[in-house]
Each structure stands twice: as structure tokens, then as C-alpha cells.
Amino acid sequence: AQSVTQLDSQVPVFEEAPVELRCNYSSSVSVYLFWYVQYPNQGLQLLLKYLSGSTLVKGINGFEAEFNKSQTSFHLRKPSVHISDTAEYFCAVSPIIQGAQKLVFGQGTRLTINP
């Protein structure tokens, strides 16, 4: 079985400041890792994913994440946030054998950008 822990339920930051949203996971098998974002009144949108290869993954809207196998982490970062980044962010994993067919999500982190 897999589990995902997002360590912060809410993260307030000022505009143009850097941000890191933390995600740790537990799994007895190898997994794919994902970050999804939900903007207000919208569905979940894929930000980025780690399948294999380089542990630093770049996604949309200037976000990136680094896979750390020894620490079982997949933290999301952005060097300078914008008001439009206000949203809820979800970390998720799926066993490689299942592709993206059965995602296990974290509790979500609500990112609030203050002017």
C-alpha cells in the first residue's frame, strides 16, 4: 500500500517570494510521482510528474520538483510566486505497475499568495 503526506495544510507567502510545498510518501513498490493543482472553481490539473531519469522535474507555470528516493520525498518549488498561483496543490503517487491508474493523494496544501 502507498501513503502520501503533505506536511503543510496551508502555506501563505508574499508575491515574488520563493515557495516550497513538501511531500513525503511511503510505498513498498516503486512509484510514479505527481503534483496536481486545483485553481478556484476548476478541476485538477497536472503540474508535473516524475517517471524516471533526472530527479529534477520541471512542470508548467515555472514549478519544479525534486525526487529524493532516500528521503522518499517529492517537494515542489517555485523561485518566485505570482498571485495567480493561489490554489490547492496535491501530491500523488501511483505504483509503476499500475501506471497512473490508481492515484494515492496527499491531503493537499492550500497556497495563498499575498500582495
Place this chain on the structure above:
Amino acid sequence: EAGVTQFPSHSVIEKGQTVTLRCDPISGHDNLYWYRRVMGKEIKFLLHFVKESKQDESGMPNNRFLAERTGGTYSTLKVQPAELEDSGVYFCASSQLMGLGNTEAFFGQGTRLTVV
């Protein structure tokens, strides 16, 4: 190309009533999933269709929930009778049937169900 579409966007029903949620996946996507987020909790997997067949329904909470996907196109999720604890946001997602190379699920906007 249209994305995953869910109807209705909101539904408020009384305890004991029946509600049916609908999901139209992206055209050509054989995989269809239902997930649910209860208030304040994580998004949890409910079930997975491959075309019209249920591949995995291990996340369905109880037999008050019935999911169908007739013809392998759209899917419905019926809750009968609804209980207070069924309140939450129900998400549908779809993906291509690419075997082990399937690595991205596309989500709908969700249906917010409130049982009063």
C-alpha cells in the same frame, strides 16, 4: 478537444434520497476513474473502468454506491440512499489505454454533493 465533463457541478439532496452523478471522459479514453474528497480529507480512489468493465472497485465505500459505464463511453455514479457522510466532491478522471505507459489522468471539475 473537450476535457472531462461532470454533471451536475453541485447537488444538494436530503438524506435518504437518490443522486446520480455523470462523467463524460475525453473522447477515446478507455480508462475512467472515480475519486472522492470528503471535506478536509485527501482525495480517495473509488473505482476504475476499462471501457465498460470494472477493473478495480476496491475503493467503493459500500453497496449504496453503484457505478456504471454502459457502452464504454460516459459513466454514472449513483448513491442510493444518500447519507450525510456521502457529502464531498466527486471527481472523475480519464486516461488513454496505453498499458504500462499510461502516465497521465485528466480530471474533471468535480461534482460537489451535499447531503442534508
